[in-house]
Amino acid sequence: MASTKISWMIGGAQGTGVDSSANVFSRAAASYGLYVFGKREYYSNIKGEHSYFSVVISDGKVHSTMDEVHLLATFDSETVVRHAWEVVEGGGIIYDSLAVGEKITSIPTLEKPVLERIQMRLSKEGVGDTIGDVLEVARRNGVRLYPIPYMELLKKVGDKTGEKQLSALARMTNTLAVGASLTLLSIPLTHLETAFSQVFRAKASVVKSNVIAAEAAHEYVMNNFACDFPYRVEPKTKQKQLFISGTSAVALGKIAAGCRFQTYYPITPASDESVYLEDHMVFNLREEYPHVKEMEELDGHGSIVVVQTEDEISAVNMVSGAALAGARASTATSGPGFDLMVEGIGYAGMNEIPIVVTLYQRGGPSTGLPTRHEQGELLFSIFGGHGEFPRIVIASGDIEEAFYDVAKAFNYAERYQTPVIHILDKALANSTMTVDVFDLSKIVIDRGKLVTSWDNSLGEYKRFKFTEDGISYRTVLGVENGIFWNTGDEHDELGHITEEPSTRDRMMEKRMKKLEIADAEIPDSERVILYGDYDAPYLVLSWGSTKGAIIDAVDYLASEGLRFAFAQIKVLNPFPTRFLQNLIPQYKRTIVVEQNFTGQLATLIKARTGIHTDHLIVKYNGRPFSFSEVRDGLREAVIKGTPRIVKRSGG
Incomplete structure (x- = not known):
């Protein structure tokens, strides 16, 4: 019904x-x-x-x-x-x-x-x-x-x-x-x-x-x-729900995921997340850190450390420092701030430091549209930075997903010892919605190859030891026998600077191997989610907060006899190439929906799979897609065959 x-x-x-x-x-x-x-x-x-x-x-x-x-x-x-x-x-x-x-x-x-x-x-x-x-x-x-x-x-x-x-x-x-x-x-x-x-x-x-x-x-x-208004809606059932905004959901997700250090430099719309953490940062840590003597003095209470830094460069570098000390650490920013963080993210990539960068996209370039919406940073998130280093890029589609995706972001970062970019956007940040009460039993903490002690009988500790999967054992600062060196320069297994060609080759291959391992290990069910009619003739492809409008539009059009499947791509790097190479040819036509001018996802699909998608529905005026726009755009694509459709509504 x-x-x-x-x-x-x-x-x-x-x-x-x-x-x-x-x-x-x-x-x-x-x-x-x-x-x-x-x-x-x-x-x-x-x-x-x-x-x-x-x-x-x-x-x-x-x-x-x-x-x-x-x-x-x-x-x-x-x-x-x-x-x-x-x-x-x-x-x-x-x-x-x-x-x-x-x-x-x-x-x-x-x-x-x-x-x-x-x-x-x-x-x-x-x-x-x-x-x-x-x-x-x-x-x-x-x-x-x-x-x-x-x-x-x-x-x-x-x-x-x-x-x-x-x-x-x-x-x-x-x-x-x-x-x-x-x-x-x-x-x-x-x-x-x-x-x-x-x-x-x-x-x-x-x-x-x-x-x-x-x-x-x-x-x-x-x-x-006389209450003559004709439109009415009554609840069918009453169930417990949570009413929450996007930034609050991400902040709660960080608490649940074990994040204990957050930095930020004020920027719209990312700041709301850190402000929420500042307002709700004290909670019971006795069970989490029973060995810390100060817990008794604090009566078991502690907090996430939230630091408002002097600039974005400091924000990202402080996160690397906290991660080296053993904390799950993250920073939150928007487009202009992310630009400034790129060198620091590269430093984390070079030193295999597990950091999470929460990126709230907004209208660009430059100052752009500070309080408006856009999905303009997909390709920059994947390719931004000088030189090559691995990073995992994930994108949440709605507020509920964002909460659970935070834990995945931290798990990916620590399992593969690499930066993770968690892409959100202004629409998701400033949206509010009712969701089912978050199920904390779904939150699993995976800290990867983290060791808090080192026995020299195993040999000298080498932070960047060459391994089959490219992932070395990671200690934290202060561990006895677990000494390591960090530098922005290329280095050997101990962390000492080197420019020796064969070592450079092996270190580059070691780092990049992580993406290959992540590609093999992260299940397809976490990387691409299918909605709608799987047997439909048409396939919609998209990412991020366009999800909601697409789901509502696909459901509506089904009542008109227009059947669509919808593939929401959540893990953008490493890209789900094999899955999409098998999926896309099953459909008569494909339509990509995204909020940027060039069609960045369509570009990425072509680059990674070799498949050219048939239709592109875009919007770039700073306002998010409405259900009505996506509905009408999908109709036009399949009925009229229009290859590129631009939507322009918004007050």
Whole structure:
């Protein structure tokens, strides 16, 4: 049975509570028993510019957002102007009843191209250029209008709370929009207080005031609109779920995987992960380190060491130092920071140091689009750096995967004694969704050939000893008899610098052998995951956070008789060449979906397998693929045969 999905959007000026409003709405819907998926879009400034949050609620699992909006909740004029056109017939717009006379030309943050485009649309409709005119066009298109007297309701809230300052009351305008939304969607307000408590932790007075504001909006909607909103979704079953963001899931994954040292230099969107670790870094370490005497003094409590460094070069090099000392260590960064880390990653590759670099891609090049989405660093992750050295590159497709993939990243790093690049992106980082509660029994720790003592009867310890699989025993700093040397130069088995040709040959071959071993050992089930109809005539290939929109699109198109299989490639290096060489020829046509200009995955498939894929669906305007875009793109590829399709939606 198909699930019912409703798309809700809230917008306003950045810094006015858009994010917290969406958080409250999503948590209330999740508490009600619905599945939730949300995405955040915002400008790279602190306050003032337009920001919005799109949330899909459903009675079944949901993996992506939609272009269509069923209910638009606004508390500023710009959100009405920008997004009223996206509301479907029968959908609704919640807006400030006092704003209808405002001219769209008076909105200072509306960019000229956007303003001109909207003026042209209004002119074609034969109306003026006020907020009321935009709403009139929406009404003609079958959209229901829900004017809310925000100022009047806020004064009533002030009477109940004793708050007389209008500026303080105005901060709850977003709560009025959320309360009105939940009422129209028939989601009981009883779920709101818990949501407010979770968002505004330890602020009982703030929670109380916001509950009163939501109740005021609820009462107004019930009295004036008779709950005439046609879209409804009710939970089919109530099960325990976790509501979480992408960066929080990765941070929790690092704790579960045994990461005990994290560095970062502030950069969007990666910083949120490290900030989360800083906020939740104390936990019980008694069982993990029973031999450490200080555990008694600390009452068994310790933490991940989180260091905000002076730059990205320091961040990656400190991680190598921590790994040499025996800690599971990682750093988190985004594109520009990753560029600066490349030499340090090469140092880890040369010295066979197991580090994990969590890379959150964003729009590039240069500063690019700091708060927007892109998948532009696939090839750079695999090939970046001077000289050749092994590195394993993995990419997570959604928030739930990201949690479990962190442990795999650390296991790969320590098993093969090599850097691991864990690729994520802005869309995944800033998305929120309901997931099954994480199962810690699935987390397995594999530290590879790590030894904490060395017996000289086994011979002199050689950190870089030549072995059949290219992997030597690894000690940590301070182990008796386990002395080793590290240098950025080529070295012999002890670590001493050498330029002797035959040693160089053997050392290069030793290091690169690891990729061959990893290629043989990592199971196909971890490297490529298949979804959809395996016997379909068409195969979709992709990687990273495009997964959700593709799964939703493939499921939808199956109801139209268009059948697709979907191969999500998770381990990008070493590339699953043999698996794909066997898989791809089974299908009539192949379509690659990714968020970059050149089609980097398609390039990699051609380079590694020799197979040229048939169609490419790309997007590079900084906004993630919606389910609707992928659905329409797949239709166009197989029905019209278009070889390259570019998607351009996004506000």
